Every structure is written in structure tokens, then in C-alpha cells.
Amino acid sequence: MQRRQLLQSALALAGASAAPWAFAQSDYPHQPIRWVVPYPAGGGTDVLARTVAEALRGPLGQQIVVDNRPGASTNIGAQLVATAKPDGYTLMSADNALLAFNEHLFSKLPFHPEKDFTYIGGLSRFxxxxxxxxxxxxxxxxxxxxxxxxxxxxxxxxxxxxxxxxxxxxxxxxxxxxxxxxxxxxxxxxxxxxxxxxxxxxxxxxxxxxxxxxxxxxxxxxxxxGAAQRVAALPDVPTLAEAGVPDTEVYAFQGVVAPAGLPAPITQRLNAEINRALAAPDVVRRMKDFGMEALPGTPEQFRAMARAESKRWGEIIRAAGVKLD
Incomplete structure (x- = not known):
């Protein structure tokens, strides 16, 4: 009897401590979301972030505020996000530089792209x-x-x-x-x-x-x-492989990350809404105007692609001897 009472008390305490965070997740989002863009306003990354953020505002029911934090090859914005609270209210546009290049270009980084971020999903590649x-x-x-x-x-x-x-x-x-x-x-x-x-x-x-x-x-x-296939907007331009240079696909990609430790329900909610936003007519039209290809998928697919790109580009960076510090 005493053991049962102790177990019930322990479960009650665990439930009480988890309840506020569980409520926070089920009620997400209940305040505006900050979307960090590690580039100046007006560029392709900024325009895409603002376009998708606007498409997300209705489904999420909250304003998404784009916060431009350029500098140090995306490292300024990345460090800000890596140290933020993993509650779903700080997101970031993440591209080749952050997720594939910088760990090879810099001898020391204050974060690691694989360990210090939650991968939410892809946005585009071009x-x-x-x-x-x-x-x-x-x-x-x-x-x-x-x-x-x-x-x-x-x-x-x-x-x-x-x-x-x-x-x-x-x-x-x-x-x-x-x-x-x-x-x-x-x-x-x-x-x-x-x-x-x-x-x-x-x-x-x-x-x-x-x-x-x-x-x-x-x-x-x-x-x-540098694409696998010719681009519809430039049908007369051959791919590098067609022109005699195989294994030279060169894309810039973009996706969304958050601080490491973002709860799975919030990650899944954001991923689902981003995938839906990428299919919205206004977003499709804007991306087409910029020559972008939508990159929907799961968080796991986005992470796998980014890590594969890091391995591929790391070999080129080492062979070229490129360093930024």
C-alpha cells in the first residue's frame, strides 16, 4: 500500500512538472515567431523567407517577424539561433554556408551544424x-x-x-x-x-x-x-554533364532550422505547414520568378541532404585549401 502511494505521488509530481511544457506545445504558437535571416534584406534568401513567412501567418495564426542578422558568412545569425530557447519561437533560414561549408572553412566555430540545430525542413534549391x-x-x-x-x-x-x-x-x-x-x-x-x-x-x-x-x-x-537536368527557363543551356564535365552539380539550397532540442510535435507542425506553404500558388509563382525549385520533405530528409552536401563540399574545400580564418 505504501509503495502504491509513493508511485502515485511520483507520477503526480512528474505530471505536474510536465504539464506547463505540454500545454505550451499543444497551444503552439501563442505568440509571434522570429525568423532569423543571416543575410541583408532584399537578397534572394530574405525574399524567400518573407514569402514563406507570409504564407505561414494564416495557418499558424501568428505574425512571423523576419530578423536580418548578416555577417561572418552566416555565423552571427547562426550563433544567435544556436543559443536561443528551443521553444519554436526562433527559426532561421539555413543554407549551404551554415550547414555544409563553414565547418570546413573555419578552424573553430561556436556551434556545430549537426549538433546545435533542429532541422525542420527544406525550402528551395537553385x-x-x-x-x-x-x-x-x-x-x-x-x-x-x-x-x-x-x-x-x-x-x-x-x-x-x-x-x-x-x-x-x-x-x-x-x-x-x-x-x-x-x-x-x-x-x-x-x-x-x-x-x-x-x-x-x-x-x-x-x-x-x-x-x-x-x-x-x-x-x-x-x-x-550545374543541374541534373536542363532548366525549363533556359532550355538551350546544357548541363555541365552534357557539356563534358560530369559529377559537377552545383546548387545553392535553403531550409529552416531551430535551436537543438525543439520538441518533436512543434518540429512536425512547422514542417507540415512549411511543406503546405511551398505548394501555395503565390509561393510557387514567386519561386519560379527567382528560378528556385521547391524542396519539401521531412526533417530527416533535409538533415540527410545537408550532411551529404557537407561531406561532398568538404572534400573540395580541403583540396582547394580554402580557409576563412
Whole structure:
């Protein structure tokens, strides 16, 4: 009898201590949600976050406030989120830099992308294309490779900065093709693209989220695209594999993470609502305008993809000797 009373008391105490948190989960969300974007306002990552956040506002019944925290190759925003309370009220846009590149580019990070975040789900991916100034003599990828091999080290390429997907895409391309091009890093995609269009630098890898309009307008010429299949918006542009450079798929991807320890019911709720938002007509249209491909799926699928990308790009980063500290 005494043992039964002790057991009942213990269960009652456990239920009492769990009740507030269980209520918090069942009542989620009951206050506005902060969505951290580790880039300045106005870029592709920011626009996508705001587009999806607006689509989530109705189903979740709460305002989602986008908080831009740029700097240090996403590390400033990432550290903020990694140390936040795992209650579902702090989310973050997470891309290649945070989830695949930085653990290889920096000797020390104040967080680990696999251990310090809860993976909620993917948002989008978009391929990068190798583009040249229209006046550049290479009209095809075969011509480009012939020129690069005849002029080792003399062919410059632009990027938005050291360690960017555009920079590392070219490093992978160089590794696969055994060519040597000289890197000219810029402070952002806009000035890099401006100089390629102006002819100051002949080429770069350009993401379609920013580059599709200028390619279609003929301001740069796309030689090949780093996708598994041709892109519907650019049907005449071959993939890198079709043009003779296999195993060189280069995408920028984005998804959503939260602090580690986010309760499973909240993770599942957010994942389900994000997947539904990605199918909403306004979101589909906006993503199409940016050349993005929706990336719905489970949290486990998003984590597996990100870790596979980290392994793949880690090999390229080590081979190229790229470091950001």
C-alpha cells in the first residue's frame, strides 16, 4: 500500500512538472515567431523567407517577424539561433554556408551544424550556371576549357566573396576539369555580376535566383548549368554533364532550422505547414520568378541532404585549401 502511494505521488509530481511544457506545445504558437535571416534584406534568401513567412501567418495564426542578422558568412545569425530557447519561437533560414561549408572553412566555430540545430525542413534549391561576358571569345563550354587550358592562371573569375557557393562552385569546376583560374572576390553578388556584365572580369558562376533575368536579357551568356537536368527557363543551356564535365552539380539550397532540442510535435507542425506553404500558388509563382525549385520533405530528409552536401563540399574545400580564418 505504501509503495502504491509513493508511485502515485511520483507520477503526480512528474505530471505536474510536465504539464506547463505540454500545454505550451499543444497551444503552439501563442505568440509571434522570429525568423532569423543571416543575410541583408532584399537578397534572394530574405525574399524567400518573407514569402514563406507570409504564407505561414494564416495557418499558424501568428505574425512571423523576419530578423536580418548578416555577417561572418552566416555565423552571427547562426550563433544567435544556436543559443536561443528551443521553444519554436526562433527559426532561421539555413543554407549551404551554415550547414555544409563553414565547418570546413573555419578552424573553430561556436556551434556545430549537426549538433546545435533542429532541422525542420527544406525550402528551395537553385542551380548555378557558368556565365561569361557576351564579348568573351568562348561560345561553348568546350571553347571555354580550351581557352583556360591554353592560358593557365590568366583567366580571372568573379564571385560574391571567399567561401560563397559561387566561389566553391568554381573550385569544384577547376578540380573536375584540371584547370587553373584566378579568383577575384567581391563584396556581394551584385558588384561581381556588374563587372562580368561590364567585361572587367570575363566569367563567374551565377545562381539563377539572381541571374536568370540577366541571362535571359543577354547581358551575360550561360555556357552550362550545374543541374541534373536542363532548366525549363533556359532550355538551350546544357548541363555541365552534357557539356563534358560530369559529377559537377552545383546548387545553392535553403531550409529552416531551430535551436537543438525543439520538441518533436512543434518540429512536425512547422514542417507540415512549411511543406503546405511551398505548394501555395503565390509561393510557387514567386519561386519560379527567382528560378528556385521547391524542396519539401521531412526533417530527416533535409538533415540527410545537408550532411551529404557537407561531406561532398568538404572534400573540395580541403583540396582547394580554402580557409576563412
Amino acid at each position: 542551380p548555378l550556371a557558368l556565365v561569361v561576358n557576351p564579348a568573351f571569345e568562348a561560345k561553348t563550354l568546350k571553347d571555354f576549357l580550351a581557352y583556360a587550358r591554353a592560358n593557365p592562371g590568366k583567366l580571372n573569375y568573379a564571385s560574391p566573396g571567399n567561401g560563397s557557393p559561387h566561389h566553391l562552385a568554381m573550385e569544384m569546376f577547376k578540380h573536375r576539369t584540371k584547370t587553373f583560374l584566378t579568383h577575384i572576390p567581391y563584396r556581394g553578388a551584385a558588384p561581381a555580376l556588374q563587372d562580368v556584365m561590364g567585361g572587367q572580369v570575363p566569367c563567374m558562376f551565377l545562381d539563377l535566383a539572381a541571374g536568370l533575368p540577366v541571362i535571359q536579357a543577354g547581358k551575360v551568356r550561360a555556357l552550362a548549368i
